[in-house]
Amino acid sequence: MSTIEMTYRDAVRQTMVEEMDANPDVFLMGEDIGRYRGTFRVTEGLYDKYGVEKNDFIVPGIARRVVDTPIVEPGIVGFAIGAAMVGLRPIVEMMTMSFSILALDQIINHAAKIHYMTAGQAKVPLVVRGPGGAANQLSAQHSHSMEGWYAHVPGLKVVAPATPACAKGLLRTAIRDDNPVIFTENPGLYGIKGDVPEDREFSIPFGKARIARQGTDLSLIAYSRMVHVCLAAAEQLAERGISAEVVDVRSLLPLDTETIFASVAKTHRAVVVYEDWKNGGYGAEIAARIAEECFDDLDAPVGRVGGLNVPMPYSRVLELECIPNADDVLAAVNKIA
Amino acid sequence: MLFIRHFERFSERAYRQGKAGGYLHVYIGMEALAVGWLTQIRQGYDYVITAYRDHAHALLLGSDPVACMAEIMGRRGGLSRGKGGSMHLYDIPKGFFGGWGIVGGHTPLGAGLAFASKYRGEDRVTLNFLGDGAANAGVFFESLNMAALYDVPCIFIIENNEFAMGTRLEYHAADTELHKRGYPFGMKHERLDGMDLLQVRQDAKRIIDWVRENQKPYLVEIMTYRFVGHGAADNDQTLYRTKDEVESARQRDPIALLMDYLTSNNLMTREKIEAIDAETEAEAERVYEEADASPHPDPSEVYDDVYSDMTPEVGH
Numbered sequence A: 001m002s003t004i005e006m007t008y009r010d011a012v013r014q015t016m017v018e019e020m021d022a023n024p025d026v027f028l029m030g031e032d033i034g035r036y037r038g039t040f041r042v043t044e045g046l047y048d049k050y051g052v053e054k055n056d057f058i059v060p061g062i063a064r065r066v067v068d069t070p071i072v073e074p075g076i077v078g079f080a081i082g083a084a085m086v087g088l089r090p091i092v093e094m095m096t097m098s099f100s101i102l103a104l105d106q107i108i109n110h111a112a113k114i115h116y117m118t119a120g121q122a123k124v125p126l127v128v129r130g131p132g133g134a135a136n137q138l139s140a141q142h143s144h145s146m147e148g149w150y151a152h153v154p155g156l157k158v159v160a161p162a163t164p165a166c167a168k169g170l171l172r173t174a175i176r177d178d179n180p181v182i183f184t185e186n187p188g189l190y191g192i193k194g195d196v197p198e199d200r201e202f203s204i205p206f207g208k209a210r211i212a213r214q215g216t217d218l219s220l221i222a223y224s225r226m227v228h229v230c231l232a233a234a235e236q237l238a239e240r241g242i243s244a245e246v247v248d249v250r251s252l253l254p255l256d257t258e259t260i261f262a263s264v265a266k267t268h269r270a271v272v273v274y275e276d277w278k279n280g281g282y283g284a285e286i287a288a289r290i291a292e293e294c295f296d297d298l299d300a301p302v303g304r305v306g307g308l309n310v311p312m313p314y315s316r317v318l319e320l321e322c323i324p325n326a327d328d329v330l331a332a333v334n335k336i337a
Numbered sequence B: 001m002l003f004i005r006h007f008e009r010f011s012e013r014a015y016r017q018g019k020a021g022g023y024l025h026v027y028i029g030m031e032a033l034a035v036g037w038l039t040q041i042r043q044g045y046d047y048v049i050t051a052y053r054d055h056a057h058a059l060l061l062g063s064d065p066v067a068c069m070a071e072i073m074g075r076r077g078g079l080s081r082g083k084g085g086s087m088h089l090y091d092i093p094k095g096f097f098g099g100w101g102i103v104g105g106h107t108p109l110g111a112g113l114a115f116a117s118k119y120r121g122e123d124r125v126t127l128n129f130l131g132d133g134a135a136n137a138g139v140f141f142e143s144l145n146m147a148a149l150y151d152v153p154c155i156f157i158i159e160n161n162e163f164a165m166g167t168r169l170e171y172h173a174a175d176t177e178l179h180k181r182g183y184p185f186g187m188k189h190e191r192l193d194g195m196d197l198l199q200v201r202q203d204a205k206r207i208i209d210w211v212r213e214n215q216k217p218y219l220v221e222i223m224t225y226r227f228v229g230h231g232a233a234d235n236d237q238t239l240y241r242t243k244d245e246v247e248s249a250r251q252r253d254p255i256a257l258l259m260d261y262l263t264s265n266n267l268m269t270r271e272k273i274e275a276i277d278a279e280t281e282a283e284a285e286r287v288y289e290e291a292d293a294s295p296h297p298d299p300s301e302v303y304d305d306v307y308s309d310m311t312p313e314v315g316h
């Protein structure tokens, strides 16, 4: 498979372009995604490519397939759900996933339940995507990791890719999926580069984890940006002669327990790492599954590293305290090693 | 006004120099609005709430400028000891209730503040500031309805600077006369100018007096303009407006308008104004330096104030 190097941001954008080109039902909605090109520039160039008027500041009107919206997250998601129920395939960009909190009712109480409540009469092929997690001093109201909240909800699918290739493969699957999908990016990942398959049909099925690094002594299990934190920790452990395997979960719901359990069966030790608040975050679910199903394989209790249980503080000094880093992973490893 | 402008220039400097991070939104171009309104209330008694573009509001209500700048820099000497940052300034003893980052999210809080003062039989007025972009939020309409339903003394003040981040008013609002949004709730409403300080003050006094007297809500839309980017990270304004447009808005720079008024009516000489300008700039610089001398919070402070009476479970 021939590949090309690109950033995570470009991988997300290119996938949207390929799918919009392939299917006229795919369209984008979001705040400042069109004329302004997206706050993280993920939608750069798409307004011009799919727009009806170029570089026009004065005359109102929407570009048909790249829809600039008011700042009304519940309205945007509800609109998209309605359009999806009759066969369009909206991709909604949340400027940050923190703002999807406003749309929780539409996502949880509407999108996630429609297929069930209509006994399959209506489908909701909707993607809600955008950056989740902390960035750099965005403080308490703008730094949420939402994936664990959504992965609690039957009827939703939730993915959190860590690399450009995973972003590409999973986004294609998300857009083609007939169910509502939450696609979590991360501000810290947009700039990272990686090799991405060029094939316009390249996709990654949901519910398939990835071994990001092979190892034999313990398993570090993570998703999204924390995969990179685990890789850094694994590098340091290697210097100490400890071989850590890193499992990139990447799909939270459905969850690939098979790959996770196989890794634990091999290494006999596991630490689950997630950026969300430690208390009740999705890593707790993964840790519980391992404890439930792999009891005989485990040589130590399942370790867990999560974000501190506090609203995200603004001060960089305090913020860095809150977000898990490689040292925190090493400390958790020491506890069970 | 001059001090606010200089303070904001130093806020931007703090961001450029990496002393402030995250999102930082300054009030340059909009000064007459907050100055006009906040000088007409009973300071320390009336309630004020706004969004994240909040530096001017805090300064005008008498917050210590060093504590404001220290908060912007995330220092221990800040109004919230570095926990809030630029978007989240609060000084509740002075009647300033923030400082909120979710567009539209604070508007019902403001109505609730007003409800509480009415409930207690006080004659406080609440000034509830929001942006033109926030005026589309569902929760804003909910707030208007409830404020009118319960006749609470709340003045909703839409600071219409014609943009919601990179989106022009015409592209985000189906009817750009935002004051009309009071109409369906039977609320008094009007559109006013926000650049001519003397006019703003007169309007503010008239409306504040009416609300205090009648104990009913009011909606005002005040036309203003931001001369700078949406936030410190807004690095390409050409995506949503032309240089000419900004230039023509600058013709009504609120500071220049006031200076012209003062000089042409022989109330103050150019020299005197220039001296004040230099003085306030030096003062803003002193504030900047003093704030910068404030230490960063100690990592152990991270758990303080999550609850009023307990500490959350600690550790990763």
Ligand SMILES: Cc1ncc(C[n+]2csc(CCOP(=O)(O)OP(=O)(O)O)c2C)c(N)n1
Pocket: A031, A071, A073, A095, A099, A102, B025, B053, B101, B102, B103, B130, B131, B132, B133, B134, B135, B159, B161, B163, B164, B165, B230
């Ligand atoms: C619910 C929500 N969605 C999106 C954002 C991101 N955002 C921050 S400010 C802003 C523009 C708001 O414009 P306006 O209300 O006109 O206020 P102004 O910045 O012009 O003062 C946006 C979209 C947010 N903070 N909250």
Ligand SMILES: [Mg+2]
Pocket: B131, B132, B133, B159, B160, B161, B162, B163, B164, B165
């Ligand atoms: Mg605005």
